[in-house]
Amino acid sequence: MEENRVFEPIQISCVTVPNRIVMAPMDTNLATKDGYVTDELIDYYAKRAAGGVGLITVENTSVSAKRMVKNEYSLALYDDRFIDGLSKLASAIKREGAVASLQLGDCLYLSNRKPSDLSLEEVEEVIDDFTEAAVRVKEAGFQIVDFHMAHRYTVADFLSKYANKRTDQYGGNAAGRAKLAEMIVRKTKERLGEDFPVICRINGDEYMVGGNTLVDATYISKKLVRAGADAIHVSAGGRLELGGNRSYSSYRQVATHDMQDGLNVHLAEQIKKHINVPVITVGKIGSPSLIEDIIQNEKADMVALGRAVIADAEFVNKMKNNEKHRKCIWKNDCVRLYLKNEPVKCVTYEGK
Numbered sequence: 001m002e003e004n005r006v007f008e009p010i011q012i013s014c015v016t017v018p019n020r021i022v023m024a025p026m027d028t029n030l031a032t033k034d035g036y037v038t039d040e041l042i043d044y045y046a047k048r049a050a051g052g053v054g055l056i057t058v059e060n061t062s063v064s065a066k067r068m069v070k071n072e073y074s075l076a077l078y079d080d081r082f083i084d085g086l087s088k089l090a091s092a093i094k095r096e097g098a099v100a101s102l103q104l105g106d107c108l109y110l111s112n113r114k115p116s117d118l119s120l121e122e123v124e125e126v127i128d129d130f131t132e133a134a135v136r137v138k139e140a141g142f143q144i145v146d147f148h149m150a151h152r153y154t155v156a157d158f159l160s161k162y163a164n165k166r167t168d169q170y171g172g173n174a175a176g177r178a179k180l181a182e183m184i185v186r187k188t189k190e191r192l193g194e195d196f197p198v199i200c201r202i203n204g205d206e207y208m209v210g211g212n213t214l215v216d217a218t219y220i221s222k223k224l225v226r227a228g229a230d231a232i233h234v235s236a237g238g239r240l241e242l243g244g245n246r247s248y249s250s251y252r253q254v255a256t257h258d259m260q261d262g263l264n265v266h267l268a269e270q271i272k273k274h275i276n277v278p279v280i281t282v283g284k285i286g287s288p289s290l291i292e293d294i295i296q297n298e299k300a301d302m303v304a305l306g307r308a309v310i311a312d313a314e315f316v317n318k319m320k321n322n323e324k325h326r327k328c329i330w331k332n333d334c335v336r337l338y339l340k341n342e343p344v345k346c347v348t349y350e351g352k
């Protein structure tokens with residue numbers, strides 16, 4: 001029988017990840033109101049690390065107090081005072097045998113701004129804020145930094161041909177729109193050294209008329225790898241322009257029960273043909289057979305699980321041992337908790 005490659009290690013730059021499963025970054029609402037780590041948050045991630053995930057990505061963490069990714073209960077790293085708590089979190093993840101990564105993000109839409117509203121100084125400030133926060137990620141003991149360049153956040157706004165109407169060097173054409181993202185990667189590499197791995201999470205398609213397509217995403221991926229990215233994580237959608245949380249784009253980010261399984265795999269598969277670093281796929285992947293199909297057939301190098309590991313923290317161990325897991329039913333009750341600012345958990349299996 002063919003060797004099951006899902007449980008084979010993989011290198012992301014100098015870091016060895018013990019298997020091909022990533023926990024997708026997902027807000028938990030378990031931070032304090034002002035962005036510090038809590039014991040509940042450490043416990044939540046430690047359980048998923050103990051459950052067999054190879055690479056844990058800690059949720060979207062704000063690089064700036066002025067452009068928080070969420071108004072409350074989400075992690076922050078815009079100051080050294082946040083490092084202590086985050087280093088306890090990184091230690092707990094590593095103690096359980098997983099590689100620890102943290103996602104950094106920045107947000108304009110909560111203050112109703114778009115790329116063209118920012119002065120050149122403010123754009124440079126965004127780059128510096130990401131770079132400084134990345135230095136803190138390393139100081140806290142995380143092994144990888146993940147830049148949130150997808151969905152509805154600042155870097156994605158700049159990358160998007162729908163959202164970025166700037167006419168200067170940070171807009172105007174595809175190269176201009178990619179410049180902010182590229183500069184963040186380049187400056188981070190300068191500060192942290194070539195060896196510290198950087199993952200860029202991008203939209204493989206914005207699923208929005210006038211928005212970025214897979215053609216744009218392929219170009220962006222190549223640019224980011226040239227700038228130093230060590231892996232590309234291909235998400236999709238999550239734009240709010242054409243219908244807010246009920247837009248088609250939004251549903252493509254967190255696909256529901258009536259949408260197809262593995263609905264973004266083709267995006268990763270296509271991008272993978274053009275770059276020579278690991279490519280991660282994500283989106284409605286919840287069965288061992290689908291994970292095996294993706295990895296064995298090299299459609300992507302790694303598979304990220306989101307709601308599947310909210311529903312069952314032990315999913316990966318159970319898959320390895322051929323045991324039954326709790327199946328996510330993709331009805332998004334956990335997402336509704338997130339939107340109400342309540343702690344995220346699996347409502348379907350609560351108390352079971």
Ligand SMILES: Cc1cc2nc3c(=O)[nH]c(=O)nc-3n(C[C@H](O)[C@H](O)[C@H](O)COP(=O)(O)O)c2cc1C
Nearest residue numbers: 024025026027059060253283284285305306307338
């Ligand atoms: C409750 C919740 C919170 C999320 N928060 C983030 C986040 O902080 N950063 C991010 O890039 N994506 C976030 N996402 C998107 C997930 O990372 C993932 O791409 C999406 O859930 C699709 O994967 P799944 O079908 O395996 O759940 C979130 C999704 C959920 C369900």
Ligand code: SF4
Nearest residue numbers: 328329332334346347
């Ligand atoms: S609440 Fe529903 S969508 Fe969320 S993890 Fe549980 S089963 Fe999946």
